[in-house]
Amino acid sequence: MLFCLNVFDADECSESTDDCHIDALCQNTPKSFKCICKTGYKGDGKHCEDMDECENDYNGGCVHDCINIPGNYRCTCYDGFMLADDGHNCLDADECLDNNGGCQQICVNTMGSYECQCKDGFFLSDNQHTCIHRSDDGMNCMNKDHGCAHICRETPKGGVACECRPGFELAENQHDCKLTCNYGNGGCQHTCDDTDVGPVCGCHQKYALHSDSKTCIEKDEAAIESSEFNTTSVADVDKRVKRRLLMETCAVNNGGCDRTCKDTATGVRCSCPVGFTLQPDGKTCKGQCRCVVQDLLALRPFVLSCGMAFLLPKFQL
Ligand SMILES: [Ca+2]
């Protein structure tokens, strides 16, 4: 058996004579070198560009906002929420833990927000944090029966008019305030939609809505799979497979290719060096057969192609 080793191989990577892109890793190989785009970048290694992870249907896996950055991405959460340890989910921040939320008397934590309340005999002032002692004189905002849920305004005519805090709408009874998605994400952990009956909460793809109609809980992988296949049409499944192929890139795990990987408009394309053939899986390369049979001469007409050799057990591949 012959081994062909080039003991004088130059390491282009350490000598910096490679032409790998600045966002690629250089890998020395016998006689040559390879350029592989770093994680988070796509390309052939000579040219690498940032992948926009936020640009898929799953918002990069972020349940609120996704921000694309060079070589990576970052999830952020709306006001009133904090990023979970997994870097993708958003959890309610408990404002009451810090200085009682700034409330003079009672702080009540809610999903995406919090509110101050007052003890009996007090009502909440317009700043929504301090409490005012009720008085019984006349019909004004100091009167205990003014009935405004949020803000009480005295009108020039001597009556009262109720207003609501930002993110709330005044109800038809002119006293109560209706929550909207513009305040504390409508009390929803993930997504919020304003409807006639108030905010309706939804969850990011990997989560299911809890029975409290606000909180999102993680579905296990099996549940995701079965719901995907039960509720989506064949066309949708086909679209998903195509998207998955499109999302494959040579920058990650060499696109699954044994040897050469190339990014194309329809996904990655693997190819093999001379003397190797690409297998039906489109990824693996297999060497041509070598014949190690004594009676080679007798069978010479048949040994010229690998296809024939497969049929003849005397040939070793
Ligand atoms: Ca990126």
Ligand SMILES: [Ca+2]
């Ligand atoms: Ca909160």
